[in-house]
Amino acid sequence: MQQYFVEGSLSVDRLYTVTDKRIIHHIAKVMRMQPDDQIELVDATQQPFLAVIQKIDISGTEIQVRPINGLNRQTELPAKPILLCGLPKREKSEWIVQKGTELGADKIYFFASERAVSRWDEKKAIKKLQRLQTIALSAAEQSHRNTIPEIKFLQNLKDLKFEVQATKLIAYEESAKSSETKALVLALQAHQPKTPTYCVFGPEGGISSNEVAYLVSQGFTPIGLGPRILRTETAPLYFLSALSFYFELKG
Incomplete structure (x- = not known):
């Protein structure tokens, strides 16, 4: 329907x-x-x-x-996931928004990461965001969401304003390389109901050590997403799927 x-x-x-x-x-x-x-x-x-x-x-x-x-239905992830994605190349931002919306993202923010190849000036950002918000609307209707994710662009990670009590994570490839497996599970176990879950993802070149250091200073925890190194457009979808399993399916 x-x-x-x-x-x-x-x-x-x-x-x-x-x-x-x-x-x-x-x-x-x-x-x-x-x-x-x-x-x-x-x-x-x-x-x-x-x-x-x-x-x-x-x-x-x-x-x-x-x-x-x-209709009494619940199609929103209880963890209120907010994706913070280093600006990817070309159509990958559209893929992240479309599939991220289908998988339950509450908000999707792109940011001008140090290692990002793609660059958006103010004029380009306005046009891109209009296009991405339209994609989010269509995907939210298709997947029978109760809300439409907000799509934003940040010129700098330091422009991010977040709730102090939120769960704050960094999908960090160095954590995956070191076979770290427990940080995500521990973070979800400690998650407070009705608070958002932020997760930062690097662009194609990965998130920089400077960005990681800043985020850690703000209370973010580096996590691995399994033993494999995921592409910039794959990692957010893995993360949302993990949240769905943990909060909605595992019982």
Whole structure:
């Protein structure tokens, strides 16, 4: 069933008029839906609803829907993962955002790492972030998320403002090379409910020793993600999968 994020708040049996051109086009032209077809809508309060299409305006300017049931579902990772990724090359940022959203990232931040080959100036960053936020929206709808991850760009790691009580980690290849295996598990065991989990990932050239030293001084813990060295676009997805297993599947 198709899901869409809408503005405002919804209520059961109260008609809602969809005016978002993107949603109207997808419902009427792509999916070719008709009145009485059902869709899922998530409102601005992050509450999902099952809704029935009542009317599709022939001018293509609006669609009327009627929410018929509030959905009680939990599709958000309880660890509230925030990915901090050294700026990767070309399309890898899009891959991280799309798959990271599907796997439950709460926020995804890219930063201008010392060893990053790619560079974003202010103008380029604005255009890139618009594109990445659109990808996050589409992926959140596809994976039936209750929220859309926030995508940001930091010119420097020191621009990051984080909660003191959060779990703070660095995916560090030197930890993997030294066969470190327990730091991630210990960190998750100590994780406080309802607090975010930050994890920093280096770009293709890896995170620098200076960046690691700064992060450690701010309370971050280096961790290994298994014995293999992962690519910059693979490591965040491994991390999210590990969180899902630990908090949602292992029982």
